[in-house]
Amino acid sequence: MKKAKATIDYNNTVIKIRDLEKSFEDYAVLRGIDLDLYQGENLVVLGRSGSGKSVLIKLISGLLKPDKGSIEVLGQDVCHISEKELQELRIRIGFSFQNSALYDSMTVCKNLEFPLVRNRKNITRSEIDKAITSVLEAVGLSQTRNQMPAELSGGQRKRIGIARTLILNPEIMLYDEPTAGLDPITCIEINDLINEVQQRYKTSSIIITHDLTCAKSTGDRIAMLIDGEFQRVGSFEEVFDTKDERIKPFYDYNFTE
Amino acid sequence: MDSTDNAEEPIQKKSSGFKNSLATFFADLYKIHLFIVRFFKEAFVPPFELKEVIRQCYEVGVRSLALISLTGFIVGFIFTKQSRPSLANFGANSWLPSLVSIAIMRALAPLVTALIASGKVGSSIGAELGSMRVTEQIDAMEVSGTKPFKYLVCTRVLATTITLPILATYAAFIGLLGGYLNVAMNEGLSYTAFVQDFFQPLMFLDFTASLIKSIVFGFTIGIVGCYQGYFSTKGTEGVGKAANGAVVTAMFLVFIEEVIIVQITSNFR
Numbered sequence: 001m002k003k004a005k006a007t008i009d010y011n012n013t014v015i016k017i018r019d020l021e022k023s024f025e026d027y028a029v030l031r032g033i034d035l036d037l038y039q040g041e042n043l044v045v046l047g048r049s050g051s052g053k054s055v056l057i058k059l060i061s062g063l064l065k066p067d068k069g070s071i072e073v074l075g076q077d078v079c080h081i082s083e084k085e086l087q088e089l090r091i092r093i094g095f096s097f098q099n100s101a102l103y104d105s106m107t108v109c110k111n112l113e114f115p116l117v118r119n120r121k122n123i124t125r126s127e128i129d130k131a132i133t134s135v136l137e138a139v140g141l142s143q144t145r146n147q148m149p150a151e152l153s154g155g156q157r158k159r160i161g162i163a164r165t166l167i168l169n170p171e172i173m174l175y176d177e178p179t180a181g182l183d184p185i186t187c188i189e190i191n192d193l194i195n196e197v198q199q200r201y202k203t204s205s206i207i208i209t210h211d212l213t214c215a216k217s218t219g220d221r222i223a224m225l226i227d228g229e230f231q232r233v234g235s236f237e238e239v240f241d242t243k244d245e246r247i248k249p250f251y252d253y254n255f256t257e
Numbered sequence: 258m259d260s261t262d263n264a265e266e267p268i269q270k271k272s273s274g275f276k277n278s279l280a281t282f283f284a285d286l287y288k289i290h291l292f293i294v295r296f297f298k299e300a301f302v303p304p305f306e307l308k309e310v311i312r313q314c315y316e317v318g319v320r321s322l323a324l325i326s327l328t329g330f331i332v333g334f335i336f337t338k339q340s341r342p343s344l345a346n347f348g349a350n351s352w353l354p355s356l357v358s359i360a361i362m363r364a365l366a367p368l369v370t371a372l373i374a375s376g377k378v379g380s381s382i383g384a385e386l387g388s389m390r391v392t393e394q395i396d397a398m399e400v401s402g403t404k405p406f407k408y409l410v411c412t413r414v415l416a417t418t419i420t421l422p423i424l425a426t427y428a429a430f431i432g433l434l435g436g437y438l439n440v441a442m443n444e445g446l447s448y449t450a451f452v453q454d455f456f457q458p459l460m461f462l463d464f465t466a467s468l469i470k471s472i473v474f475g476f477t478i479g480i481v482g483c484y485q486g487y488f489s490t491k492g493t494e495g496v497g498k499a500a501n502g503a504v505v506t507a508m509f510l511v512f513i514e515e516v517i518i519v520q521i522t523s524n525f526r
Contacts, residue, residue: 061400091402101397104389115401118304168401 003195006220007202012039013072014172014204015060020069022055029055031228032069037172037204042194044207044219046239046250051225053208054098057174060206061095062086074171091119094165094203098177100157102149108160109145112136116167135163138200139193155186162193166201173197173205179214191217212254224250292410292484299404300411309408313416317378321424324373329428332365333357333435341443350444354454357436362463366429368515371474374421375507379482382413383503386486387496395487410487414479421475422468429467466522473518474511481507 015037022030029052037043047053058064060071062078071078076089103111112132117123136142139159149157158178165173178194179187191214197203198218207218215222215236222239224232226246232239240251337357344350386409389395398405437451446454482503489499 058396063396063400087402087404090400093400095397095400097393097397099392101393103394103397104392114398115403118403119401164397165401 003217004199006040006042006198008041008220009039013037014039014074015206016070016072017060018070020056020059020071021067022052022059022064023067028228030059030066033225033228033230035223035230037206039204040198040202042198042205042207042218042220044209044215044222045225046210046212046215046222047225048210052228053210053225054176056225057095057176057206057208061090061093061174091115091168092171094162094168094170094173096158096162096165096173096175096178098180100149100161102152102157102160102164104149106149107145108136108141108147108149108152111149111160112164112167115164119168131167135167138166138196139163153186155182155189158182158186158190159193162197166197169201170203173201173203175205175207175209177209177211178207179209179211187211187214188217190214194218210250212250288488289480289484292487293480295406296411296414296480299407300415306408306412309412310415310419313412314420316381317374317416318420318424321374321377322427324377325370325424325428326431328369328373329366329431330435332369332428333361333432333437334439335435336360336365336432337436337439351454353440353444354436354446354451355458358433358455359458359463361429361432361436362459362467364515364519366432367425367467367470367474368511370421370425370428370471371478371511372508374417374424374475374478375511376504378417379478379503379507380500382417382479382482383485383489384496384500386410386413386483387489387499390487390489391492391495406487410483413483414476417479417482418472418475421478422471425467425471425474460526462522462525466518470515470518473514477510477514478507481510 013036015035017033017035020030020033020035021028033056035043045053045056055064059066060073060078066079073089074092076085078086078089081089102108103114106114109132112135113128116128116131120127132145133142136145139162141156141159141163144152144156144160149160152160162175162178173194175194178190182190194205194207194214195218198205205218207214209215219236221234222232222236223230224239224247231244232242232247240247242248337353340356340360341350341353344352344356386395389409395405395409398408433452433455436455437446437448440446440451441448485499485503485506489495491498
């Protein structure tokens with residue numbers, strides 16, 4: 001499915017990152033990066049394995065603390081807010097994990113219910129059921145309601161993982177390697193789902209991947225992360241219109257013989 | 258380089274290795290302290306995860322019953338059997354129920370229950386939370402605006418703290434049955450007479466001390482299991498280490514606590 005034109009508000013920055021640095025022991029993963037995510041935009045962060053892509057979204061969601069720099073999400077500085085404020089902010093951010101991170105001991109229904117009942121006070125049983133039905137329909141997996149995560153395929157797990165974040169109606173979606181380990185057909189389905197989420201839920205998203213097909217079909221803008229810095233940022237064509245030997249192999253591997 | 262430099266190198270390395278181990282030990286101790294403080298800060302503040310506490314009590318309690326029954330019975334039976342010859346030397350066979358009751362109520366029931374729970378419950382908590390950590394399920398709870406500590410740690414620690422005294426009381430009862438069976442087989446004592454002799458030497462302090470001990474053991478097993486699992490790292494290897502660490506540390510601490518509590522309660526006798 002071809003990506004529909006997104007409505008991006010370039011005057012409204014939902015994530016603003018400045019001079020962000022993060023190291024693990026002596027290894028500097030991020031070396032002073034700047035990034036803006038606009039309202040309604042899908043931004044793809046491309047890079048090699050271990051280049052710090054996942055670290056970036058973990059910093060954005062407050063799972064990790066930066067060594068230096070600032071991260072402003074929906075107007076709040078993630079590094080300098082209280083635990084309670086961070087918890088409230090996280091409800092507005094959806095995080096889709098690389099391995100889906102579904103709760104093994106709960107059915108699909110309980111997985112979806114878990115964040116909802118804990119974040120919406122006085123929600124009734126019928127409202128919960130309605131919300132679950134709605135997100136399951138959105139990801140096309142209504143029939144899996146009573147299944148355990150172990151009974152689902154890789155693609156279904158990804159979809160349920162996305163559904164679990166959508167149930168809170170997030171304003172921002174963070175996708176960590178959404179197509180990793182999936183067959184090409186399921187990859188296309190997941191890419192379509194990411195675009196559908198953008199249109200239907202009016203989300204702004206950061207998509208972490210090294211899959212160029214995913215980047216091309218979901219991204220409004222691409223940011224190439226190499227050696228802890230964004231080497232190129234722009235449209236897909238702009239980023240790959242280069243002779244840089246660190247970037248060219250990405251394109252060649254995916255799109256030439 | 259002077260040859261003495263070479264000779265000193267391993268000593269320096271050893272000393273820096275020792276310093277690092279010491280620093281890690283104190284850092285861990287501080288982390289455990291923070292973990293316990295966090296438990297008390299979150300466990301008794303609403304919203305409460307009552308359903309999950311009840312589910313965990315079921316997991317800890319009901320699923321351990323078979324093992325506790327078997328162990329309790331064997332401990333009572335064997336202890337009675339092994340004590341008989343020593344008492345018989347003094348012609349004090351009639352003291353057997355009293356000896357069994359003191360041993361079971363004061364020490365064996367809480368201790369054996371705690372050791373079994375360390376192995377069964379502690380390892381299961383460590384492995385479960387460890388695998389949730391390495392598969393990012395705990396991170397997923399955190400980023401969805403929920404409190405994984407409250408849901409995963411507080412509920413499990415409360416469950417072990419509530420359930421262990423109940424299990425220890427049950428183990429004492431089963432131990433009593435084991436002891437009675439052995440006495441009935443050898444001395445032909447009636448059940449009523451055995452129970453009367455069993456409870457006669459016990460004081461209120463024995464019951465209280467046993468209860469307090471079991472509460473402390475339950476809390477320890479829960480906290481250690483959760484701590485090991487919650488901070489587990491390094492993939493599947495880390496899960497194994499968390500489970501193993503939970504059992505070894507909990508058993509070690511249970512013995513230390515046993516010694517301390519016995520010392521304290523003996524002052525009140």
